[in-house]
Amino acid sequence: MKKNLSISARLTLVMILLLAVIYPLLIAAVGKLTPGKGKGETISVNGKVVGYERIGQKFTADIYFQGRPSAVDYNAAGSAGSNKGPSNPGYLQLVQNRIDSFLAHNPGVTKEQIPSDLVTASGSGLDPHISPDAARIQIKRVASSRGISMQKVTELVQAHIVQPVFGPAYVHVLKLNVALDEIKH
Template structure:
């Protein structure tokens, strides 16, 4: 029996070294080779970090393009969805509240025109991108508040639209808003 116990202890020690020491060190080393050295891709404006390229964030002022809502308050440490189904009364109330808020801040828009992504949170709660349609529906509001012609905003949207080989077109909201601030 001592023979089997010693084999078990040796295997346990080997697995601890492999799984708790070597593997995390390997992953940390690989992370150092990634953009941002494993700390995330920061976005800087005039030498100041204003956000992360791959993590959504809240834009609360009406003169900015709004991104997808977040079920976790854009907290990357708590990435998650709401886990409420489409028939859940609490979920339906949350979505209706978002619709009502959107309509108040975007007069002249009808409920049926609002892209679903502007009133529903993504699975991670951190989606940094919106569709061109979601950006376009906000152009009138931003044009009025910033006194920028709508055509200029539409051009800005087109310039920031990423057209991947596969999948839908998308726009990084942070990058779009940074470009928006640079318009004189």
């Protein structure tokens, strides 16, 4: 017992040094060589950081493409999904309200066209992406509230659709909106 304890204590110290000190420092050193220097890549407009590339943000104004509902209101100090079950009546009412509010802000859109990712909360609450359909369906609203041509916005959306080899296609909401702001100038 005593021998076991003494070995345990010493082996624990050795392993702490190896696994909790050396290993993370090594990875941090490698991280310094990556584009975001291990701190997370950012997106800047005119030299000012407006967001993190991986982290989604909230857009409420009609002039911007909007992302998905978020359980943490896109504040990345935390992260969470809604954890609502598929049969929860309160949750289903919430989805219905989101559909109604979307239809009110987007005249001319029928509800069959609304893709489900626009009215359901993401797992992290920080999803930076929407599906291509979710972007296309907002083109008309964004174009008319900005007073620019539908064609221009459509081209922009088309240019922002990413189709990976295996995964689903997506549009990065922040990048699209940054590009949208640049049209004006």
